[in-house]
Structure formats: structure tokens, C-alpha cells
Amino acid sequence: xxxxxxxxxxxxxxxxxxxxxxxxxxxxxESGLEAAGTIPTMQGKxxxxxxxxxxxxxxxxxxxxxxxxxxxxxxxxxNIAPELRKCLKGKSCFHIKxxxxxxxxxxxxxxxxxxxxxxxxxxxxx
Numbered sequence: 001x002x003x004x005x006x007x008x009x010x011x012x013x014x015x016x017x018x019x020x021x022x023x024x025x026x027x028x029x030e031s032g033l034e035a036a037g038t039i040p041t042m043q044g045k046x047x048x049x050x051x052x053x054x055x056x057x058x059x060x061x062x063x064x065x066x067x068x069x070x071x072x073x074x075x076x077x078x079n080i081a082p083e084l085r086k087c088l089k090g091k092s093c094f095h096i097k098x099x100x101x102x103x104x105x106x107x108x109x110x111x112x113x114x115x116x117x118x119x120x121x122x123x124x125x126x
Contacts, residue, residue: 016033
């Protein structure tokens with residue numbers, strides 16, 4: 001069980017970085033990590049070089065995972081594990097204070113599902 005917010009932050013970054021290819025990093029520094037798609041697309045009324053996908057931000061008491069697919073395509077995530085759902089604050093922000101292997105696996109499954117959903121919509125590369 002990981003309880004140190006810095007270790008949680010690094011673990012979440014590793015999970016997202018494992019999916020580079022369909023995802024690109026826009027930012028990866030001490031203030032956080034931001035991942036986006038690689039296909040130019042419209043995000044709202046603005047054209048972007050890739051749809052925003054997720055961010056990880058370190059905080060003093062936890063690490064935050066902002067996950068855009070759960071906001072844009074909520075029906076695909078209605079059955080996420082209860083321990084992961086418990087971390088969800090608002091529509092797309094997860095506050096991770098404790099991270100065990102089970103929660104890591106659930107986060108990984110959620111990321112993979114998000115990638116598949118966005119690939120089916122044609123806004124992430126296969």
C-alpha cells in the first residue's frame with residue numbers, strides 16, 4: 001500500500017506513460033503531467049493538436065488524477081470499482097490518498113477503457 005503522495009504521483013504518471021503512442025505528453029514536470037491525443041481535433045470551439053485526456057497533479061495530502069473520458073463519455077464508466085468511485089470528487093477528478101495493487105489495476109483498466117472509447121470516436125490513434 002502506497003500512502004506517500006509523491007510515490008502515488010509517480011505511480012499514476014507511470015500508468016499513463018505506459019500508453020504513449022495513442023497519447024502524447026503535453027507536460028511532465030514537478031507541477032504535474034498532462035496527456036492528450038495525437039490527432040488534431042476540435043475541443044469545444046477550439047482546434048487542438050490532440051484531445052485532452054488526463055492529468056496527474058501532486059498535492060500535499062494526495063495525488064489528483066483528472067480523467068476527461070469519464071466526463072465526456074460517462075456511460076462507459078458507470079461500473080468502475082467502488083474503491084475507485086470512492087476517490088472521485090466531482091465529475092472527473094480522483095483524489096488518491098492510498099494506492100494498493102487493486103486500485104492500480106482499476107485505474108489502469110479505466111485508462112485503457114478511455115483510450116478505447118476515444119479510439120472508437122476517431123480522436124485517438126489506434
